[in-house]
Amino acid sequence: xxxxxxxxxxxxxxxxxxxxxxxxxxxxxxxxxxxxxxxxxxxxxxxxxxxxxxxxxxxxxxxxxxxxxxxxxxxxxxxxxxxxxxxxxxxxxxxxxxxxxxxxxxxxxxxxxxxxxxxxxxxxxxxxxxxxxxxxxxxxxxxxxxxxxxxxxxxxxxxxxxxxxxxxxxxxxxx
Numbered sequence: 001x002x003x004x005x006x007x008x009x010x011x012x013x014x015x016x017x018x019x020x021x022x023x024x025x026x027x028x029x030x031x032x033x034x035x036x037x038x039x040x041x042x043x044x045x046x047x048x049x050x051x052x053x054x055x056x057x058x059x060x061x062x063x064x065x066x067x068x069x070x071x072x073x074x075x076x077x078x079x080x081x082x083x084x085x086x087x088x089x090x091x092x093x094x095x096x097x098x099x100x101x102x103x104x105x106x107x108x109x110x111x112x113x114x115x116x117x118x119x120x121x122x123x124x125x126x127x128x129x130x131x132x133x134x135x136x137x138x139x140x141x142x143x144x145x146x147x148x149x150x151x152x153x154x155x156x157x158x159x160x161x162x163x164x165x166x167x168x169x170x171x172x173x174x175x
Contacts (some may be wrong), residue, residue: 023100026135031060031092032084058085063151065106066171069113072161073099075169079157080146088109090147090156091131097138103163107144108154113172120166121157134159 060082068077075098083089091106113119130142145151148171159168 011040013160021061024138025136026138027141028139029142030140031057031082032090037148048163052060060072060084062089063089064173064175066095066113066157066173068096068159068169068171069119071117071158071167071169073101073162073168075139075159077169079173081151081173088147089149089151093139093141095138096141098159098168100137101161101163104137104162104168105160105162106134107158107160108145108151109151109156109158109170110154111156111158111172113156119170123156123160123170124165124166127153128158129154130162131159 062080063083066079068075070076070077075096077096077098078094080092080094080163081089082092096106107123107128107130109123110126111122111128114122129146129149131145135141154173156170156172158167158170161168
């Protein structure tokens, strides 16, 4: 009987990871940008000029944005989809603040963002694209969107708990 209880507690701890209520992590990533340096041709033996002009930093272009709403856990922050100067795209959380949890993922989805309990479970009902594990439950974070992804197929983003099939937070993406 004691062995069954120990096994039940171990399985419960593994599944629910209750210590995550008290844990938190922060990741602060910059918006990727590309800087180019203009170098004048001065011949093969000439040293580069110490005051070589630097071209302005090429800034990303915002394609869509939204504000997170809380679902299973109180959450806040903004989401932006940015196209970088090299043509690649990222999903970026800014000012993210949510709870830590087991197996949190970042999903682009075609599901509508519904407030309240009704919105907790809709994101795995249709098409979604998993951008990877949530890096931290706080901060500014970038997630690469695979080349060839048709962004018009996805109108929302969810911080999805794969372990319990529930959304922690979601945002509608507006152009």
